[in-house]
Amino acid sequence: MKKVVLITGASSGLGKSIGEFLHEKGYTVYGTSRNPDKITDSVFRLLQLEVRDVESINNAVAKLLAAEGRIDVLVNNAGVGILGPLEEIPTDEIRNNFETNLFGPIEVMKAVLPQMRIQKSGLIINITSIAGYMGLPYRSVYSASKGALEYVTEALRMEVKPFGIEVTNVAPGEFATNIAAHRYHVRVSQASPYGAYAKTIEVINSQVGGGDDPALMGGAIYKIINTPKPNIHYKVGPFLSRFSIVLKRILPDKMYEKMLMNHYKL
Template identity: 50%
Template sequence: MKAIVLITGATSGIGRATAELLSEKGYQVYGTARTIEEQPKGYTLLAMDVRDTSSVRQAVEAILSREGHIDILINNAGVGITGAIEETPVEALENAFQTNVFGAVRVIQAVLPSMRAQRKGKIINITSVAAYMGLPFRGGYSASKGALMLLTESLRMETEQFGISFCSLAPGDVATDIASRRFHTPAIEGSPYEQYAKALPHMNEDIAKGLPAEALAHSIYHLIEKKAPKVHYVKGKTLERLSILLKKILPSKCFERLLKGHYQL
């Protein structure tokens, strides 16, 4: 019997690459998207807006009625956001949290009852290297992904008794189209945060030079195949992985100086 996989945000980037790979590996894959233009080959797309509880429940119930179970959930749907916190509209920050945090929670809450009933399940939350540190001009993104990372720790302990395992995978920059879809706070003329306008092109360049989405898909596949995954994993370039280590070992002011130097603050 094929394991049933649910992947949110499966029409591009990491989600699409993972859906394609897992389908090739013999999994029965269901992906989700807010809008569906056409069905891909190898897996099934369902309409789901993770910001809408009823939309999430309808999609999960559709899978359960068809398959009877969901074995693996990959919470991949997410949005980017940039800008100085003072100048970023609260509504934009709320949308980031609705998608990156509460959206993931909605899907988790929808699948957990069936996983508990079958006494098994794996849930992988896609976070970010940005979750490990408050990045200048990316504070909303860092905070939302950091919240999801900590929720993973809580859920892991709460649900282990039911045979369910949680882990997070934190990518560094990945070469996807997220830069074109994320919310950019406008660079305001005369803003006291003039460095933001200078930093924005570099943020987009970093994404363009990031790891291919297929590399993350293979990491997700290996996590699924692990019998007892640990709680957190990181997949990024050497400097991105090093930044997490440096934050752990350097005095906080030293690490801040490194980040401020990178963002010309």
């Protein structure tokens, strides 16, 4: 029996790459998009889903179950970036980021867990970020929302293990996607005290442009799906991105902070 996979945020970027890879491997793949009618090049079926709308989530999951009768894998990929000095980020934008990056994935998990319990099997893969392991300058909100999803995943993993359900995190580093074009970022005025922000944006955007091929994420997810007992955490992406987590563990806090400030030209 082909495994049925649901991938949120699959109309572009990492989600699309993951879906294409799994589709080629013979999985029954359903992706989601806020506006699936506008996507004409998807090789797998797209369902309408807005992660900030619980009714939309429940409708999408219901359509999938009506068509397939089961769901074996959820890849919680939908997310949005946000950049800016914390002092100057509008609070509504902070809430919106958490609605998309944290509360949305939680609601999607709530929607699929009843069916996975009935099946006594299932795998939930939450796509977080290397940024979720550390507080990065001008990425405070993004780091916080992705870090929160990491800890939610750790806890949920223990809660649902008795039902035969596995849960894991996959934290990507920098990949060459269109995330920079879609994320919110503060446009500081000339009067802003955060003049260094412009240089930091240049560094961050250059990292995205020089990131790994998104197709690598598809292979990583495929391996996890075929691992009987997945690990709690996975890190995927450029070596330096992954090694930054190791450095945070072994370096004194202030030394690590200085390293980050030098990297981001602060």
